[in-house]
Amino acid sequence: MIDHDDALARLRDLNPVTGIDPEELAGVVATCERRRREAPDAGPIRLVRGRRAWSWRPVVAFAAAFVVVIAALGLLALLGGADVPVVDEPTTTTAVTPTTAPDVLPDDPAPVGGSVNEVWDVAVAPDGNVWMATGGGVVMWDVATGIPRTYTVADGLPTSEVAEILVAPDGNVWAKGRGWIALFDGSWEALQAPQGVDGPAFGVAPDGTLWAVGGENDLYRFDGVDWQVIGGPGLEGVGEWSGSIAIGPDGTLWAATNMSKGLFSFDGTSWTNHADTGLPPGFALTVAVAPDGTVWASAEDDPNAPSSAEPQPGIVRFDGTSWTLFTTADGLYANLAEVTVGSDGTLWAIHDGAVSRFADGAWTAYEGVSGSGLAATVGPDGTLWMASPYGGVVGFDGESTTQFVVAVEEAPSEEPIAGPSPGSWDQILATTTAAPTRPIANCPVGTDVATPGPTGQARPRPGYIGNAAAAFDPTSGRVYYVDVMGETWTFDVCTNTWTAMAASGVVIDLFGGLVFDVDSNRVVALGDTVSIYDPTTNSWAQSRAAGAGGPLDDFWPVGGAVYDPVSGLVIVGHVYDVMAYDVDSDSWTFVGTKPQGLIGHLLGYSPDLDRLIFLSDTAPTVLLDPRSGDVTQLEMSPPQIVGGFGSISFTPGSDTAYAIGEDDEICAFDPVALDWDRCYPRRPGIRHPDAIVHDPINDRILWIGGTWGGWGEPEQRTDAVWSLDLETGEWTEVVVTSP
Amino acid sequence: MAPMPVQNTDAEQRYEAVFDRHHEQIYAYFKRRVDPTSARDCTAETFLVAWRRIDDVPDDEATLPWLYRVAGNVLRNERRSRRRASRLTDRIGGIGRESAPSPEVIVVRREEDEHLLRALESLRPADREILLLAVWEELPFSEIAVVLGCNAHAASQRLYRATRRLGEQFERESRSPAGRGRSTREKEAT
Numbered sequence: 001m002i003d004h005d006d007a008l009a010r011l012r013d014l015n016p017v018t019g020i021d022p023e024e025l026a027g028v029v030a031t032c033e034r035r036r037r038e039a040p041d042a043g044p045i046r047l048v049r050g051r052r053a054w055s056w057r058p059v060v061a062f063a064a065a066f067v068v069v070i071a072a073l074g075l076l077a078l079l080g081g082a083d084v085p086v087v088d089e090p091t092t093t094t095a096v097t098p099t100t101a102p103d104v105l106p107d108d109p110a111p112v113g114g115s116v117n118e119v120w121d122v123a124v125a126p127d128g129n130v131w132m133a134t135g136g137g138v139v140m141w142d143v144a145t146g147i148p149r150t151y152t153v154a155d156g157l158p159t160s161e162v163a164e165i166l167v168a169p170d171g172n173v174w175a176k177g178r179g180w181i182a183l184f185d186g187s188w189e190a191l192q193a194p195q196g197v198d199g200p201a202f203g204v205a206p207d208g209t210l211w212a213v214g215g216e217n218d219l220y221r222f223d224g225v226d227w228q229v230i231g232g233p234g235l236e237g238v239g240e241w242s243g244s245i246a247i248g249p250d251g252t253l254w255a256a257t258n259m260s261k262g263l264f265s266f267d268g269t270s271w272t273n274h275a276d277t278g279l280p281p282g283f284a285l286t287v288a289v290a291p292d293g294t295v296w297a298s299a300e301d302d303p304n305a306p307s308s309a310e311p312q313p314g315i316v317r318f319d320g321t322s323w324t325l326f327t328t329a330d331g332l333y334a335n336l337a338e339v340t341v342g343s344d345g346t347l348w349a350i351h352d353g354a355v356s357r358f359a360d361g362a363w364t365a366y367e368g369v370s371g372s373g374l375a376a377t378v379g380p381d382g383t384l385w386m387a388s389p390y391g392g393v394v395g396f397d398g399e400s401t402t403q404f405v406v407a408v409e410e411a412p413s414e415e416p417i418a419g420p421s422p423g424s425w426d427q428i429l430a431t432t433t434a435a436p437t438r439p440i441a442n443c444p445v446g447t448d449v450a451t452p453g454p455t456g457q458a459r460p461r462p463g464y465i466g467n468a469a470a471a472f473d474p475t476s477g478r479v480y481y482v483d484v485m486g487e488t489w490t491f492d493v494c495t496n497t498w499t500a501m502a503a504s505g506v507v508i509d510l511f512g513g514l515v516f517d518v519d520s521n522r523v524v525a526l527g528d529t530v531s532i533y534d535p536t537t538n539s540w541a542q543s544r545a546a547g548a549g550g551p552l553d554d555f556w557p558v559g560g561a562v563y564d565p566v567s568g569l570v571i572v573g574h575v576y577d578v579m580a581y582d583v584d585s586d587s588w589t590f591v592g593t594k595p596q597g598l599i600g601h602l603l604g605y606s607p608d609l610d611r612l613i614f615l616s617d618t619a620p621t622v623l624l625d626p627r628s629g630d631v632t633q634l635e636m637s638p639p640q641i642v643g644g645f646g647s648i649s650f651t652p653g654s655d656t657a658y659a660i661g662e663d664d665e666i667c668a669f670d671p672v673a674l675d676w677d678r679c680y681p682r683r684p685g686i687r688h689p690d691a692i693v694h695d696p697i698n699d700r701i702l703w704i705g706g707t708w709g710g711w712g713e714p715e716q717r718t719d720a721v722w723s724l725d726l727e728t729g730e731w732t733e734v735v736v737t738s739p
Numbered sequence: 740m741a742p743m744p745v746q747n748t749d750a751e752q753r754y755e756a757v758f759d760r761h762h763e764q765i766y767a768y769f770k771r772r773v774d775p776t777s778a779r780d781c782t783a784e785t786f787l788v789a790w791r792r793i794d795d796v797p798d799d800e801a802t803l804p805w806l807y808r809v810a811g812n813v814l815r816n817e818r819r820s821r822r823r824a825s826r827l828t829d830r831i832g833g834i835g836r837e838s839a840p841s842p843e844v845i846v847v848r849r850e851e852d853e854h855l856l857r858a859l860e861s862l863r864p865a866d867r868e869i870l871l872l873a874v875w876e877e878l879p880f881s882e883i884a885v886v887l888g889c890n891a892h893a894a895s896q897r898l899y900r901a902t903r904r905l906g907e908q909f910e911r912e913s914r915s916p917a918g919r920g921r922s923t924r925e926k927e928a929t
Contacts, residue, residue, distance in 0.1 A: 007906050008874055010855055015875045017770045020763055028766045028779050032758065035783040036790050609795070672812050699897075727865060727897050 037147055116150055117405060119372070119387035121164040123173070124379040126343070130393055130404070131173055133162035133375075138175050138184075141393070141404055148404075156188035168204035176202055181210070181222070194220065194227050201245045203253070211253050213241040219253070219266060233264050233271040244286040244338075248293050256284040260299040263287060278323050280313050288341040294319050296347055298337045315339060315349055331363030332356050342378030350376050355384060357398060369396045425592040425629030428580055434568030435519045440653045441477035441697055443494035449698045449723070450732045453496030459735060460489045460498065462705045462717035463690050469514035470693040470704060471523050473535075474653035477697050480523045480533065481704065482514060484690070488533065488540070491702070493695045496721065496734040501538050512572055515561040518652050519568040520583040526561055526572060532583060545586050562605040562612065562650050562657075564626060571612065571626060573603045578612075578624075592629045595622050602648040604657025608671035613657050615648065621669075621676065634674055653696040660692050666701055666724060681729045683722055699726050702734075750793045757796055758786055761803055764876070768810050771875055784813045804885035807876065811868065811886065851913075858908035866901035873898055 020028075118135030125131060130141040137152035137160045152160045157175065164176040173184040181197070182190040193212075197220050202212035210222040219230040244256040253266045263274045263284040275281070284297035295318040314327035314335040327335050333356045337349035347358040354367045359382075371386025371394055378384055381397070388394040392405035443449060460468070463484025470481045470491075479491035488501040512526025523533040530543035561572040561581075569580040571591070578591040595614065604613040611623035611632070623632040650657040656669045659676070668678040683703055690705030701724040707717050721735035765785055769778035788809045789796055797805050859867055872878045872886060884894040 007855070007902055007909065008870075010852070011859065011870060011874045011905075014852055014856060015771070017767045017875075020767060020770070024775075025763060025766065028782055029762060031779050032762060032783040032786045035787050036754075670812075672808055727900075 034146060117392050119393060120162070120374060121166075122375045122377045122385050122387055122393055123165045123167045124342075124377055124383075124385055125167045125173070126171055126380055128379055128381065130379070130385055130395075131165050131167065132387075132393060133165040133175060135161050138162050138165060138173075151184075151188060156190060157182055158190045164202060166203060168208070169206050170208065174202070174204060174210065176212075181212075193222075194229065197227070201241065201243045201255075203245050203247045205247045205251045205253070206249060207251060209251075211245065211247065213243075213245055213255050219255070230266075233262075233273055242285050244284075244288075246287045246289040246295070248289040248295070249291060250293065252289075254287045254289060254295060256287045256297060258285075260285045263297055274318075277318075279318075280316065280323070280325060282313055283316060286338045286340075288339045288347070290341045290345045290347065291343055292345065294345075296339045296341060298339045298349065326358075326363065331365060333365035333367065338373075338376060340376045340378050340384070342382055343380050344378075344382050346378055346382035348376065348378055348384045350384075350386065355396065357384075364398070366396070366398070369394075369401060426580075426589060427627075428589050429564060429567045429569065429571070429591060430627040432566050432568075433519075434565050438475045438518070440474045443477065443697060447494050449494060449496065449700070450725075450734070451496070452733060453492075453498070453721075453735050455736055456738065457498055457735070458500055459719050459721075459738065460487065460690075460705070461485055462707070462719045468690040468705065469525070470649075470691040470702070471514035471516040472649075472651040472653075472693050472695060473516050473521075473523075474651060474696055475518075476535075479693055479695070479702065480514060480516065480535075481691065482525055491704075491721070493697055493702070498735065513560040515563055515570050516652060517563055517568075517570055517583045518565070522583050524561070524570050524581065524583060530581070532586075543581075543586055545581075545588050560603045560648050560650075562603060563652050564605070565607065565652065566610070566626070571603070571605075573614070591626075595624065595631045595633075602659055604648045604650045604659065604669060606656045606669055606671045607654075608656065613669055615659055623674075649692050649694045649701070651694045651696055654694045655696075658692070658694050658701055660689070664688065666692070668726070680724055680726070681731070683724065683731050695723070698723075700724055701726065750790075753796070754786075754790050754793050757789055757793075757802055757806075761806055762786065764803065765806055765810055768807065768876060769814065771871065772814060781810070781813050785810045788813070800882070801885065804878070804882040807872065807878070807882075807886040854912040855905075855909055858905055858912045861908050861912075862901065862904055865897075866904055869894070869897050869901050870905060 116132075116134045116136035116139050119132050120135070121133035123131045128143045130143060132139040132141070137150050137155075137157060140149045140151070141147075142149065151157055157177070158180040159177050162175050162177050166174050168174060175182045175184065175188075176193070176197070179193060180190050181193050181202070182188050194214075197212045197214050202210060204210050208224070210224075212220040212222070214220060218232050221228045221230060240258045242256045242258045242260075246254045248254065251268065255264050255266070257263070260282050263279055265272045265274065274283075279297075283299045285299055287295065287297045289295050296315060297318075298315045299313055313325055314330075314332060315325075315337055317324045317326065326332055332349060333354040334351040337351050337356070339347060339349050341347045349356040349358070349363075350371065350373070352373075353370045354365060355369045356363050356365045371388055373387075375387040376384060379395070383395050383397040385393050385395045388403060388405070392403065395402040395404070460481055460483035467484045468482060470479050472479050472493075477493050479493060481489040481491060483489065490499045490501060491497070492499070515524050515526070516522075517524055521535065523535070525531045525533065525540075530545070531540050532543060533540050561570050563569075564571050564580075567580065569582050569589075572579045572581060573594060578594055580589045580591050581587075582589070602615040604615070605611070606613055606623075609623065610626070612626050614622040614624060621634045623634065624630070625632075648657055648659040656671055658666055658668050660666045664682050666680045666682075667676040669676055670678055680701075688707045689703045690707070692704070693702050694700075695702055703722040703724065705717065705719055705721075718737045719735075720733055720737040723732050723734045724730075725732070762782065766778060766782045769781040769785075772778075773781065785806060789806060796802060859870065862870070869883060869887065872883050878886065880894045880898070883898070887894060887897070
């Protein structure tokens with residue numbers, strides 16, 4: 001067997017990269033710089049907002065209906081292609097009388113502050129640049145350079161939430177939000193729009209007229225000065241517009257309906273119901289018109305149809321004289337689709353989890369290419385662009401996909417976690433008064449900490465989590481422990497040995513836990529009263545500050561406490577407040593208010609981020625900047641980390657906090673990933689420790705005592721100590737249960 | 740009137756200093772672990788994180804370990820993405836291209852080296868990573884500790900254990916008849 005040094009030396013010789021070619025490195029530099037330019041300005045750690053509901057219900061309704069329908073009918077039976085009889089002249093028309101619509105402002109302020117990666121609509125300009133209507137503004141992606149440009153209220157948009165976008169035949173870009181439309185011809189000009197225009201679709205005719213559908217069946221026309229509202233077909237049972245309209249080269253407007261209850265066209269004077277022109281029943285949900293005037297339409301399933309009914313018909317094409325039906329028998333991936341057509345005539349059908357392209361008279365299906373189902377369009381080169389389920393857009397040219405995700409800029413959350421307002425956060429924690437960090441202790445060379453301590457040794461009495469607590473002193477390598485009876489112990493992490501300490505005056509019911517104060521070399525016990533343990537004199541003293549009036553009258557520390565290596569103070573979570581305790585002066589300071597929704601919590605700390613970590617079973621993980629009071633809400637918490645019966649350990653010298661959840665899963669907070677994504681195997685057998693504490697010297701978690709049973713079973717307890725090796729995930733009983 | 744030159748912000752200046760000092764090391768880190776194209780993308784992603792969090796990037800000697808730590812996360816994400824992409828390619832069919840052979844394949848020079856590399860491959864990712872950080876990235880314990888999120892003592896212990904496991908695995912590979920006389924490329928082809 002090769003020895004240690006030989007193995008490393010041989011491995012060193014196998015280093016595959018010992019130098020980088022300058023030309024290759026220049027390419028790396030260019031890539032890095034390009035990617036950085038795409039990114040927003042540097043800022044603090046990523047703020048992840050809770051997902052917010054989009055307030056424009058028709059959009060959601062359409063999207064949801066589309067997705068649900070697509071999913072529900074993934075296994076449609078095949079239909080054969082068939083020509084549909086031609087009807088040269090409209091058989092049903094409805095005269096309309098344009099009227100001037102009133103100028104109406106939105107009823108309520110439009111929401112602001114969604115994400116640029118919540119993409120609601122996509123359009124592609126003749127130059128190939130991709131425009132997106134997003135929850136965080138209009139984003140233009142310059143395809144040539146890969147650099148995005150985001151337009152928000154700062155650029156003239158009335159709100160940053162934008163529902164739709166289109167590129168007009170003249171190259172100008174139109175955006176639509178709630179109660180407004182805006183034109184971009186180098187800069188944004190915003191215009192009010194009637195309430196009815198809050199409908200889900202709009203388009204621009206070749207003559208520059210802007211059309212929008214809204215209401216149940218209304219049509220709106222904007223000539224650049226005035227809005228006119230035009231009645232719809234006025235047919236019973238048609239329902240609302242689906243949100244899909246298209247304008248042909250001759251200016252005819254085509255509009256599809258929800259539930260595929262009809263396809264209608266308006267030639268400027270009258271409506272045509274294409275149920276009367278030979279359109280098969282059940283059409284159309286989406287409609288698209290190619291540059292040559294060919295009309296394409298797709299349908300959705302009818303949820304009210306009997307299950308025995310013939311399944312849905314696929315995609316139809318109207319060439320001006322006849323309707324032609326295409327189904328999976330003709331090469332479509334599926335019969336349910338959304339259709340979109342490009343300026344070069346390329347037609348794409350978007351299915352659930354696949355797309356189909358119609359070119360040269362034939363369909364080609366591509367499985368595995370999909371978007372979010374919210375929006376799709378075709379670029380001038382025939383590339384299909386779809387809103388991506390991962391944010392941004394995904395492009396597919398028939399051979400490869402291109403994903404574009406906009407770097408998320410910080411924006412205020414709709415429902416922000418309310419921390420203290422600026423100015424109300426006591427700057428005491430921003431003052432560096434901590435003593436210099438003392439070197440962390442090491443176990444003697446040759447120590448095997450996996451070897452159990454002496455059998456039959458004296459040890460603390462088993463108790464319950466919340467009634468016992470532990471704190472680690474990184475410089476002495478000892479754990480201080482107060483058991484359920486209030487007795488004081490130390491645990492040597494190198495020998496796995498307990499030592500009883502003479503102790504009196506310590507609190508019982510350690511709701512707030514035990515914390516080691518590095519500055520004063522004392523241990524603070526937080527319960528219904530506060531006591532201080534001095535290891536040098538092996539004595540406890542009760543804090544005189546607790547209950548002495550002021551904000552501490554009803555002091556009830558919960559969820560643990562941490563030693564702050566910057567201020568040198570002990571930070572404690574009160575029910576609603578954050579407090580700081582100075583052992584040397586035996587004084588408390590009110591620091592600020594806890595984030596809302598964190599009445600029950602576990603408190604930890606990340607030295608990498610310099611953030612307090614709040615865990616709660618009623619809110620996501622929250623990071624709190626102890627210097628400013630700024631609050632960041634994270635997107636995820638591990639499912640097992642909840643406040644109810646949890647426990648948390650942050651030890652001075654630790655890299656981060658470790659928490660144990662209701663189901664006894666131990667997870668570490670990763671300050672880079674901003675998530676509790678380092679979780680370890682559960683300890684076999686015993687559930688619910690009396691306390692856990694991180695041993696940074698040996699990089700392990702000590703699990704002290706434990707309770708199991710109960711709930712109808714005999715309750716049992718152990719006085720053992722187990723260790724979890726954070727490197728291997730292996731559990732070892734380092735103090736064996738007493739006989 | 741000529742336009743005023745755009746002045747770099749403090750953040751940009753700091754980022755550029757970090758980038759200039761360390762981009763070659765970070766690129767080499769990735770190139771030792773993934774194909775060159777992915778290495779370039781991962782390097783860009785790592786420095787994008789540094790740019791976005793420039794206020795959090797530590798100074799001086801602490802900078803590089805911090806970057807390696809980010810790089811480790813980027814690498815994990817990249818591998819997850821690659822698995823997803825692989826699945827997508829399988830479904831679409833015919834669209835994907837074969838990725839370039841990994842550096843480990845290229846450097847196979849002799850049977851014993853092959854055994855060692857195979858032993859390295861068989862280790863748990865955590866063991867493999869600490870060995871490579873120590874040997875290929877040539878980081879001292881103090882910096883490995885920062886990368887791995889532990890203290891230097893724990894880092895030294897982990898490296899010791901990982902080296903011991905490498906040696907044990909090397910012995911197994913050397914003794915295994917199936918492991919003899921086959922190149923890594925041949926092994927992958929079967």
